[in-house]
Amino acid sequence: MSGEPMLWSGWGDPALARELPEQVRALLRDFLGVRAPDAPAVGLESVRLPPVALSEPLLGALAGVVGPAYVLTSHEARVRHTRGKSTPDLLRMRAGDGSAAPDAVVLPGSHEEVAELLRVCSAERVAVIPFGGGTSVVGGLTAATPDSGFTGVVALDLGRLDRLLSVDPESLVASFEPGVRAPEAERLLAAHGLTLGHFPQSFEYATLGGFAAARSSGQASAGYGRFDDMVVGLTVATPTGTLDLGRAPKSAAGPDLRQLVLGSEGAFGVITSLRLRVRRAPEERRYEGWRFGTFAEGTAAVRALAQEGPLPTVLRLSDETETMIGLAKPDTIGSGGSGCLLIAGYESTRASGWGSVAARQAGAAAVLSRMGGEPLGAEPGEAWEHGRFSAPYLRDSLLAAGATVETLETAGFWANLPRLYDAVRLALAGALGSPLVMCHVSHVYETGASLYFTVVVAQEGDPVAQWERAKEAANAAIVTAGGTITHHHGVGREHRDAYAAEVGPVGVSILQAVKARLDPAGILNPGALVPPTA
């Protein structure tokens, strides 16, 4: 298995935990009214777990498939596979609430073992939660409750399926097992001079299978595309047999069934291999900052880039609040007040001419200048690049300091973005009083873009219930304002009802029909994605 396990009660490598700077503490105190003393997480050994519900014969049957060494029921293994990394998940874990723990963790070593596990678990009504990097922020990994009619719940950890299977340098296709973590995938590809170019916030721990199952999109999506753009083929083990899809980049052979697996979040089957479009690794990278007077002006500028080109590799526009909060040194933002910061990054395999960093940067600069942008040079871009994966560490420190911080996101067509932006902010303010709400546009398309919100608020007595109220209000606002309930976090359990509203009853009935056909016992990630049949 690749990499070290992540901090069970928070994010990442415990050695990289961040002290909150005094200026942040002052902000929390003076602007958000955070008064609570620091509340450290309980120790791992103090997490309260339910007893293992699976019988010894059943555990033996699972061990018969994967070998006894790969069926784990230890306290630590169960804690480490309890929930994902949403803020409610972390708040519960920090408080020692391990009620959603699986009974066992099972680690298959091959497609055939996955298929056999699904057969055994279907026959015995054992719920199966496919588990990649464990980074879901939408309740995608929450085990079913004991009263759900299952004999037990296993986390199906794909960490042993961690190989690069093949590289086709002519077609620029690499075949991977699903449990490969993103940094390891990049390391393996770098040996061939290749890259995926997929760098979501969860990059350091998330797996390729998880990216596909949840339709991930990374910080360089403008240049490298979404993860679903990268998937050209999939092998999927389902309780009723194996799906093997993808004979060509594109096809007119019926509905694209790959697109039914992408985003299926382990509810239809378990991805056991992926064929991914890769790119030649860039030889040059450059990041820069631009300033716009208002979020509306900046949005018009990123829209112009998306519709006219050239599209940078990385493109991120912060609203006024995010710009103000995010700036360690507000004087770097230029002459006219804080305004809005745009980060543009360019990567290229060419040193000069068409497609080079210089040519694209110059082309984009012409558009950004025309749209009222003021160039800020390389420093803001490099600062962003330096800190691009640090936000989840900051969240842990804020949670400990008595502030709730969480993110949520949506996407819509350009003409609808202002309505979506206002609706979400209003809903959060209505539910939380005076939260700090920051937003950025970070994934753009010709016809629209995503909006990514970060919310900070002083914790109330029951911070989970407090956040759930806010989340419900935001979900309702997104549905009403016509956006999609998620641009790249996925559906899981937190977005399931809003997702049902989004695709409507006929859409839901399609999902239920596919689920019933592929997983007739309903063991796969029950409760996630697909609303239960009424």
Add this chain to the structure above:
Amino acid sequence: MSGEPMLWSGWGDPALARELPEQVRALLRDFLGVRAPDAPAVGLESVRLPPVALSEPLLGALAGVVGPAYVLTSHEARVRHTRGKSTPDLLRMRAGDGSAAPDAVVLPGSHEEVAELLRVCSAERVAVIPFGGGTSVVGGLTAATPDSGFTGVVALDLGRLDRLLSVDPESLVASFEPGVRAPEAERLLAAHGLTLGHFPQSFEYATLGGFAAARSSGQASAGYGRFDDMVVGLTVATPTGTLDLGRAPKSAAGPDLRQLVLGSEGAFGVITSLRLRVRRAPEERRYEGWRFGTFAEGTAAVRALAQEGPLPTVLRLSDETETMIGLAKPDTIGSGGSGCLLIAGYESTRASGWGSVAARQAGAAAVLSRMGGEPLGAEPGEAWEHGRFSAPYLRDSLLAAGATVETLETAGFWANLPRLYDAVRLALAGALGSPLVMCHVSHVYETGASLYFTVVVAQEGDPVAQWERAKEAANAAIVTAGGTITHHHGVGREHRDAYAAEVGPVGVSILQAVKARLDPAGILNPGALVPPTA
């Protein structure tokens, strides 16, 4: 309704029928052994149709939904909705075989009327064949046979749903009804300075709904994308309710159900409106030719363009045979023998700088020269542009002259293309003796491309059976060689079995489950796309 009806026994406007040049007649005679005298099509009035199977009360019920003026049972209306435009379709129609005619043609005027028709036809077990431009070349429109258990068959002609509903110039999204023909869509969009950029061979008659239902891809797909790339939203009437999909360009909200409707060929529902990504109309267009010594060298060059850029708007590489046959003036192909002709077209909204025709043409020229290409200047490109929609007319003349001509296509990953190319040619030679087989690459992706074959052979006594043998052999070769059974023609009935092999039994079971859920009576385009449940 937009546009004139098409020649019932062939393609297009009868006034544009082409006389075969003597050099083509000589080729047919001397190289293919075509000996048959010209065989004209029977007159429309001589086409033999089965009696109308639908009862008067049932026809009355349909008229109750759409009005009596829009339920047609005339000889001419039925003939004009019999079959599509594949060569076997035309051979049968020319011989007066109208056995696959629908009993009636029904023309709904709204989404609500479509939905109500589906309810009535489900209750009465009337098969419904959604009918757009009638240009299917894969048996997508063949009515069910009388012994299939249906009380009758109607063609659901969407020609009255022919409006541009709205234009969102900020999001670059236009909303259309499905029956708009492509030239009319371009005309409507041109008034807003916009274009779809979708120019398949069927452009002059095909409809937007048909493009979506069959996952069309046009001659400018390198620049404007496939039609499925253009669809950002869909409304679909199904027998069990309405689907309304597409709140954002992209989403992580579960499987992309739009991709389940795209390519569903009327078997799951009837598309009643489409939201399409449009582009600003280009101000400059330039087409040019390049010569490569061999198809392999040319393929490597188009692969380099697809993987490194810049991608022209139009890109088409003919193999040696197609190059030789296609050249009216063989001396235009340059110095080193015939070789292979590459057509590159560039369109842009910019007069200069990044993204302009000049910049992209120069960037592509650098790649093509490096890969061994020899520039031929504008003339071959302009000749291609001039004749880009004329091939179907030529086919009619060849059919009349005793030659069968038909096309078929596939797609695969770059490393697999040579195997696919050889396999299809061998299969056709095995089935047909010494056919003339031409091929081009005309849709490219980073990871692969399509292969488009044109086959010409002297007609035997039963030319339909002769072609069906060849088609079966080609289908089997594509499946065995690992390609997709169709890149842009669709599945229909001719590719259904190969499609089933391509997606496997689990894939087929998904299609059957969706079909059973949305169309429980099985009335929608029965026999197309979805293999019947065993």
